[in-house]
Amino acid sequence: MTAASPETDENRYDFRAIEERWLPEWRRTQPFRAAGPDDERPTKYVLDMFPYPSGDLHMGHAEAYALGDVIARYWTQRGFNVLHPIGWDSFGLPAENAAITRGLDPRGWTEDNIAQQRTSMERYACSFDWDRVLATHRPDYYRWNQWLFTRLHERGLAYRKHSNVNWCPKDQTVLANEQVVGGLCERCDTPVTKKKLNQWYFKVTDYADRLLDDLDTLQDTWPSKVIAMQRNWIGRSTGADVAFRIEGRDEPIDIYTTRPDTLFGATFMVVAVDSDLGAEIAQRADAGVQQQFDAYLEQVRGSSEIDRLSTERPKSGVFLDAYAINPVNGERLPIWASDYVLADYGHGAIMAVPAHDQRDLDFARAMDLPVRAVLDCRDEDGEALPDPAESGVATTGDGTLINSGDLDGMDKVQAIAAITARLDADGRGRASTNYRLRDWLISRQRYWGTPIPIVHCEACGEVAVPDDQLPVELPPTEGLDLTPKGTSPLGAATDWVTTTCPRCDGPATRDTDTMDTFVDSSWYFLRFLSPGKTDGPFDSSEAARWAPVDQYVGGVTHAILHLLYARFFTKALHDMGMVDFEEPFSALLNQGMVQMDGSAMSKSRGNLVRLSDQLDEFGVDAIRLTMAFAGPPEDDIDWADVSPAGSAKFLARAWRLARDVESTPDADASTGDVALRAVTHRTLHDCASLVEGFRFNVVVARIMELVNATRKAIDSGPGAADPAVREAAEAVAILLSLFAPYCSEDMWAMLGRDNVARAGWPAVDESLLVEDTVTCVVQVKGKVRDRLEVAPDISDGDLEAAAMASPAIQRALDGAAIRTVIVRAPKLVNIVPV
RNA sequence: GCCCCCGUAGCCCAAUCGGCAGAGGCAACCGGCUUAAACCCGGUUCAGUGCGGGUUCGAUUCCCGCCGGGGGCACCA
Numbered sequence: 001m002t003a004a005s006p007e008t009d010e011n012r013y014d015f016r017a018i019e020e021r022w023l024p025e026w027r028r029t030q031p032f033r034a035a036g037p038d039d040e041r042p043t044k045y046v047l048d049m050f051p052y053p054s055g056d057l058h059m060g061h062a063e064a065y066a067l068g069d070v071i072a073r074y075w076t077q078r079g080f081n082v083l084h085p086i087g088w089d090s091f092g093l094p095a096e097n098a099a100i101t102r103g104l105d106p107r108g109w110t111e112d113n114i115a116q117q118r119t120s121m122e123r124y125a126c127s128f129d130w131d132r133v134l135a136t137h138r139p140d141y142y143r144w145n146q147w148l149f150t151r152l153h154e155r156g157l158a159y160r161k162h163s164n165v166n167w168c169p170k171d172q173t174v175l176a177n178e179q180v181v182g183g184l185c186e187r188c189d190t191p192v193t194k195k196k197l198n199q200w201y202f203k204v205t206d207y208a209d210r211l212l213d214d215l216d217t218l219q220d221t222w223p224s225k226v227i228a229m230q231r232n233w234i235g236r237s238t239g240a241d242v243a244f245r246i247e248g249r250d251e252p253i254d255i256y257t258t259r260p261d262t263l264f265g266a267t268f269m270v271v272a273v274d275s276d277l278g279a280e281i282a283q284r285a286d287a288g289v290q291q292q293f294d295a296y297l298e299q300v301r302g303s304s305e306i307d308r309l310s311t312e313r314p315k316s317g318v319f320l321d322a323y324a325i326n327p328v329n330g331e332r333l334p335i336w337a338s339d340y341v342l343a344d345y346g347h348g349a350i351m352a353v354p355a356h357d358q359r360d361l362d363f364a365r366a367m368d369l370p371v372r373a374v375l376d377c378r379d380e381d382g383e384a385l386p387d388p389a390e391s392g393v394a395t396t397g398d399g400t401l402i403n404s405g406d407l408d409g410m411d412k413v414q415a416i417a418a419i420t421a422r423l424d425a426d427g428r429g430r431a432s433t434n435y436r437l438r439d440w441l442i443s444r445q446r447y448w449g450t451p452i453p454i455v456h457c458e459a460c461g462e463v464a465v466p467d468d469q470l471p472v473e474l475p476p477t478e479g480l481d482l483t484p485k486g487t488s489p490l491g492a493a494t495d496w497v498t499t500t501c502p503r504c505d506g507p508a509t510r511d512t513d514t515m516d517t518f519v520d521s522s523w524y525f526l527r528f529l530s531p532g533k534t535d536g537p538f539d540s541s542e543a544a545r546w547a548p549v550d551q552y553v554g555g556v557t558h559a560i561l562h563l564l565y566a567r568f569f570t571k572a573l574h575d576m577g578m579v580d581f582e583e584p585f586s587a588l589l590n591q592g593m594v595q596m597d598g599s600a601m602s603k604s605r606g607n608l609v610r611l612s613d614q615l616d617e618f619g620v621d622a623i624r625l626t627m628a629f630a631g632p633p634e635d636d637i638d639w640a641d642v643s644p645a646g647s648a649k650f651l652a653r654a655w656r657l658a659r660d661v662e663s664t665p666d667a668d669a670s671t672g673d674v675a676l677r678a679v680t681h682r683t684l685h686d687c688a689s690l691v692e693g694f695r696f697n698v699v700v701a702r703i704m705e706l707v708n709a710t711r712k713a714i715d716s717g718p719g720a721a722d723p724a725v726r727e728a729a730e731a732v733a734i735l736l737s738l739f740a741p742y743c744s745e746d747m748w749a750m751l752g753r754d755n756v757a758r759a760g761w762p763a764v765d766e767s768l769l770v771e772d773t774v775t776c777v778v779q780v781k782g783k784v785r786d787r788l789e790v791a792p793d794i795s796d797g798d799l800e801a802a803a804m805a806s807p808a809i810q811r812a813l814d815g816a817a818i819r820t821v822i823v824r825a826p827k828l829v830n831i832v833p834v
Numbered sequence: 835g836c837c838c839c840c841g842u843a844g845c846c847c848a849a850u851c852g853g854c855a856g857a858g859g860c861a862a863c864c865g866g867c868u869u870a871a872a873c874c875c876g877g878u879u880c881a882g883u884g885c886g887g888g889u890u891c892g893a894u895u896c897c898c899g900c901c902g903g904g905g906g907c908a909c910c911a
Contacts, residue, residue, distance in 0.1 A: 012873095225905075228838050232907050239911080257911060270911090315909090340909045350911050358835090359909050436910055559906085629859075631847060634839095636904090641846050643860050650859080652874095698848065701858035708858090715875085777854050782892045784854055822891055828853050832891045 011659070013652035015619030018746045023123065031757050032076070032127040034083040037545060041081040045546045046072040047525055047585075049554030049562075050087045053113035053135075054094045057120045059594040059601065060555070062611050063637065065126050066627040067591050067696065068553040070738045072127050074691045077734065077761045083546055084127055085528040087134035088114050091142070092517045093171065093187060096448040100482050106448050110137055120612075124620055125741040127757070132531045136520035137448070141527065143471030144537035145519055146453035148569075150464040153454075157203045157572060158442075160462065164274060164343065165441060167195040172484030173445045174199060176516060177438050178233075178561045194274075194301065200443040200452060200513065204568050208435045211567055212236055214583055221587035223634065226559045233560050235436025240420045242351065242429040244269065244324040244333070248284060253277065253324065256346030256434055259356065260423070261415035264404035265374035266351040267364065268334045269324045270317065272341040273297050275348035278320075281335060285321040292318045293337060300339045315340055315363040326351075327428045328419070329405065338363065346434050354394065361394040375399030375412075440565065442516040447474070447482050447489040449514030457501035457508040466502050472510065488512035521562055522569040525549050525584060543579050552585035555593070556634075563588075589694055592636035594627075601639075609639050621740035622648035628696040628739050651743045654707050654736060657729045658747035662720040665752040672724025673717065674768070679709045680728045681768040687735055688761065696739075703735045726751070734759050778803045779830040785812040796823040803829040 035041070048068040051061060072084040088110075095106040114135055121128065134141055152158040166175040170190040174197060179186040204211070212234045215227050239258035246253055255269070271278040273296060282293035296318045317338030324333045333351070340359055341350050354364035355373040364371050371389035377399035379385055388394050398412045407415050423429025443452065451472045453465040465472055475496035482489050490512040491497060501508040523537065529546050530539035548570075563585070570584040593600065596607040614623050625647040630637040669677065683706045690699045710728040714720045730751055737744040737756045748756035771792060776799060778786040786808040790799060800823050803809060809831065816833035823829050 223839095225838060229906055232837075235907080235910065237910075255911085259911080313909090338909095340911095342910060345910045352911085357911065359911075362909090434910075436907085556905085629846090635847095638846085641860080643846085646860060649873095693850085695848095695850095697846090697859095698857080701848070704858050711875095775854080779853080779892075782853090787854075820891065822853090824853065828892095830853080830891055 013655040013743075015621060015648065015651070015742065018742045019123070019620060022742050022745050023125075026125070027122065029755075030130060031755065032072075032082070032084060032129050033131055034085075034129050035081045037541075039081045041079055043083065043546055044075040044080040044551070045083045045525075045549045046075065046551045047084070047528075047549045047553065048086065049552070049558065050089050050521070050524060051117065052089045052092060052094070053110055053117055055113060056116050057124070057611055059609055059611050059614075059639065062124065062614075062623060063594050063627045064553060064555065064591050065121065065124060066624040066739075067589070067633050067694075069125075069127050069624070070628060070691065070696055071551055071553065071589075071694075073738045073741075073757060076127070076757060077737065077759065078688075079760060082127075083132075083528070084129060085132040085531075086121065086126065086128040087132075087524060087528065087531075088117070088136065089517065089521050089524075090114065090135045090137040091449045091514075091520055093446065093448070095137075096446055096482055099448075099477065105477060107137070110135070123615070124624070127741075132528050134524065134527055134531050136450075136517070136524065139471045139473050140534075141524075142450040142520070144523075144527065145450040145515060146465065146470050146472060147467060147537060148523065149450075149453055149515070149519075150467070151576060152202060152572060153464050155572075155576075157206065158200060159203065160198055160200050162196065162198045164194045165197050165199055166192045167197075168192055170484075171446075172486045174441060174443065176441045176518070176561075178440075178564075199441055200511075200515075201439040201441055202568070204440045204564075205435060205437055207568050207571050208234055208236065208437050209433075210571055210582070211437075211564065214567075214571075217583060218586075218588070222585075223556070223588060223590050226556065226563065226588065226590065229559045230564060233437060233564065236433060237435075238431070238433050240416075240423065240429050241347070241432040242327065242423060243427075244327060244351070246281075246335070247323045247325070247332075249281075252428075253349055254347045255349045255351050256432055257351060259353065259416075260419045260429070261401065261407075261410075261412050262353040262356045262374055263326070263328050263351065263419055264401075264407070265353040265355050265372050266326055266331075266333060267354060267370045267372055268336060268352045270336050270338050270341045270350050270352050270360075270363065271320075272343035272348040273300050273317070273337040273339050275343035277348055278337045278343075281320045281322050282318075282337065289318070289321045293320065296337065315359075315366045317363065317367065319367075327423065327426070334369070336363075336367065344438065345436075355388045356394055356396055358394040358396065361388055361392065365392060372403060374401060374403045376402050440516075440518075440568070442519055443513035444516055445486060445488045446484070446514055447477070447480065449517060450519065451490065452511040452513050452515060454511040455499055455501055455508045456511060457504060457506055459506050460501055460503045460508075463501055463503050463508070469502065488514065490514070518561060518565050522565045523573070525552075525566070526573075526579070538578075540578065547579065548581045548583060549585045551587045551589065553589045553591065556590040559590070589633060591633050594637045594639060596639045598638060598640075614644060618644040618648045619651075619742070621651055621743045624741075625651065625700065625739045629700040631697050633694050633696060650704060650707070651736075651740055653711065654703075654732050654740075655743055655747055657707060657710050657714070657725075657732060658750040660714055660720045661726045661729050661751060663723050663726045665726075667723035667726050669723045669727040672722050672727060673713060674724075676709060676713045676717065676722070676724040676728055677765075678768045678771075679706060680724070680731045681764050683735070684731055684762055685764045685769060691738065699735070700739065703732060703739075706732055706735070730759075731762060734762060774826045776803075776826055777828050778806060778809055779828070780809060780812040781832055782830060783812075785809055790826050792826050794826045796825045799823055799825045799829060803831065 072082050076082045090110050095110045098104045098109045099106045166180050168175055168185040168190050170188050180192050185192055237258050240260040241254045241256055243252040243254055282290055317336045320335045320337055322335040352360040354361040354371045377385045377395035385395050401407045401410045401415050420431050453472050455463045457463050475493040480489050480492050497509050499508050499510055526538040529542035533539055566584050571582055573579045574582050596609055601608045622644050626642050626644045630642045683702050687699050713725055733744045733747040733756055744756045773789045774792045776788045776790045777784050786806045819832045819834045821831050
């Protein structure tokens with residue numbers, strides 16, 4: 001039975017009363033539990049990116065969940081068994097910072113926020129399956145992070161290495177490459193520095209090609225922007241490795257170049273100052289050179305990442321008093337060390353071709369090194385481009401080879417092929433591919449994260465914690481100083497750190513780093529499928545039934561980080577035989593951000609709009625509707641431009657339709673007013689494809705039209721007792737159930753029915769979609785001169801005749817001879833006079 | 835510097851094989867209801883699509899070049 005009988009209602013729309021009526025009802029009935037394997041309906045997995053529980057929900061959440069809910073509720077109405085779960089990405093720095101600054105327990109703080117957010121989500125009428133909630137900070141979740149880590153470790157995909165890492169001096173922790181934005185810490189905007197540390201990595205680079213190539217399969221279902229960003233980020237480039245013999249060194253040095261065709265133009269070599277190679281070559285030189293090198297290295301190390309990133313900065317470097325031999329012409333090339341060559345890309349060394357590379361040219365001019373053009377480059381008019389040595393502008397385009405021995409006269413493509421083949425034959429080089437993408441640094445020197453399940457044993461080395469000893473739970477915070485100090489706070493938990501080796505039972509210590517929280521979110525979509533499973537991270541049969549995610553919804557802020565990592569995990573799991581698909585998210589919708597007066601909302605800007613205030617003032621439905629109606633979902637919404645009051649007014653208007661209906665639920669719609677029925681069925685028909693195309697703003701506009709038409713039918717048409725009016729009002733309730741759950745449920749109850757969310761999409765009567773006449777536009781020379789009402793199936797010939805017979809057309813033609821007549825029956829005729 | 839997206843009424847936005855520039859809303863104004871106001875109801879005003887070319891019988895739509903806004907990458911050899 002329904003919660004309250006509509007007769008007791010006041011005669012006007014009161015969103016507070018309506019919310020109070022239905023919220024407890026839904027809490028009790030849990031209408032959005034996903035059905036089990038016995039259910040015959042096709043499945044649909046709709047997933048919203050799970051939130052970080054940093055406080056209560058804000059306007060951004062409200063937008064994201066409103067849009068995700070439209071999709072989830074739509075597929076439910078279409079007869080699908082929908083899985084729409086929610087959880088919390090609950091490890092991370094805010095909890096730890098609250099612990100430090102306010103002395104709060106991170107667990108308690110986190111759980112309190114989760115409870116608050118959950119209450120708000122329920123009020124917001126999110127159609128989540130509340131039986132599947134998960135939170136990544138709970139041991140029953142992060143246990144499987146650890147389990148997965150050990151599987152990756154077994155396969156060599158999780159490894160530890162010493163290297164220069166990004167370091168945030170404020171958070172006192174390392175950062176992944178992806179978390180450094182413009183040389184600043186993504187979280188706190190502190191300039192990032194470099195530090196040499198022994199850290200854990202996931203070998204994402206092993207998957208670089210697949211991560212790049214499989215983007216093609218997402219072409220039609222992911223925003224092109226996100227695909228472009230991922231392509232950019234992976235940054236695959238093809239070229240060649242070339243081996244240069246070094247005087248006084250046994251082993252040659254490999255360099256990587258994308259332009260082997262310019263090999264004859266190499267006039268010096270540059271090694272990265274912070275590479276092992278640079279140090280080694282400097283060491284071979286005399287004390288004076290060494291000293292210069294050391295001083296330069298120190299200077300480079302001390303400069304911030306921002307300085308280093310500035311491309312306008314003058315080039316700097318040190319000559320190492322060493323020489324390389326160009327394999328194609330035997331020339332001696334001086335070797336320099338500089339910071340413009342990166343240690344961790346390619347081989348940390350380059351051949352410099354100043355004539356045809358701007359960076360090399362800048363360096364050559366600064367250090368007074370020779371420049372030799374080996375390409376004859378021309379502009380569009382065939383004029384020779386100025387000599388780079390004179391102009392200071394490198395010619396980086398294509399050109400005909402010159403000064404290149406027997407390669408002279410070739411074009412770029414021919415020369416690259418020829419020289420690569422020759423080097424390969426001589427064993428001095430080979431075709432090669434490089435990536436901008438680096439391995440994913442996952443260790444963090446912080447407390448609130450998943451402990452890395454590794455034990456360090458003097459005898460056995462790194463030993464993975466066996467499955468039966470997982471989870472390695474975080475020690476309590478009591479007695480731990482969580483203040484960032486550069487080493488993990490877990491190191492101070494002596495009892496926790498001290499352990500025995502799982503392999504030899506000897507004394508051992510636990511690894512004290514915790515995992516990047518992006519590990520947590522890389523596979524959570526699989527945990528939702530069997531959140532209570534205790535003998536594995538997820539159930540394979542459930543995965544086969546639901547996964548991959550059919551529709552993922554979230555902000556574009558995660559276009560690179562989270563989505564790339566989740567894709568990597570999925571591919572790794574695929575290779576372990578745990579899932580049978582290679583991409584986690586079949587379709588992706590990025591919603592925009594909610595702004596105020598043209599800029600992001602923030603307390604400091606003083607333009608913060610509080611969600612709870614908006615909900616109190618306008619009601620949940622009006623806010624949800626406003627989010628959907630504001631514009632295309634991927635566009636940003638400026639709250640100053642939209643009208644939640646207007647949405648509330650519209651909902652009241654829709655609600656009154658149901659109130660005014662005078663027929664009973666068994667009324668036969670087919671006997672109703674045909675004109676109104678046509679509008680109803682046309683709307684239902686069009687809205688389906690509009691929702692599937694994420695054109696939610698247009699859907700809302702169409703519902704508004706239907707409401708207007710129904711109102712007119714009641715007030716000045718066939719009247720409130722006509723069955724078509726009931727049919728229309730019911731269609732409005734069902735359509736509105738995607739956007740305004742409370743209002744539509746109340747309408748549905750007034751219409752004498754129960755549970756609008758499961759009402760089902762009404763069958764569209766195709767015969768009502770055919771119009772009996774169409775307005776045909778008749779143009780003379782492209783200008784509209786007349787309109788004709790014609791049958792939709794009129795022939796071209798009849799239509800042309802009708803058009804020519806029109807007095808208005810004859811007047812417009814004014815006796816002129818006719819050159820052509822274009823007929824597009826039944827909508828248009830265009831007559832073109834001579 | 836390279837790449838991607840977007841410019842339609844005062845504002846948010848429609849116009850989906852190139853075919854009547856306006857579906858919906860906000861704001862403004864007028865009228866009805868009201869003792870009055872709000873609510874509600876009805877109605878009206880407002881752009882020729884950033885600019886310049888091109889293709890076409892016909893361009894908001896396709897092509898080229900600019901201008902303006904947003905975003906990504908950027909010393910990655």
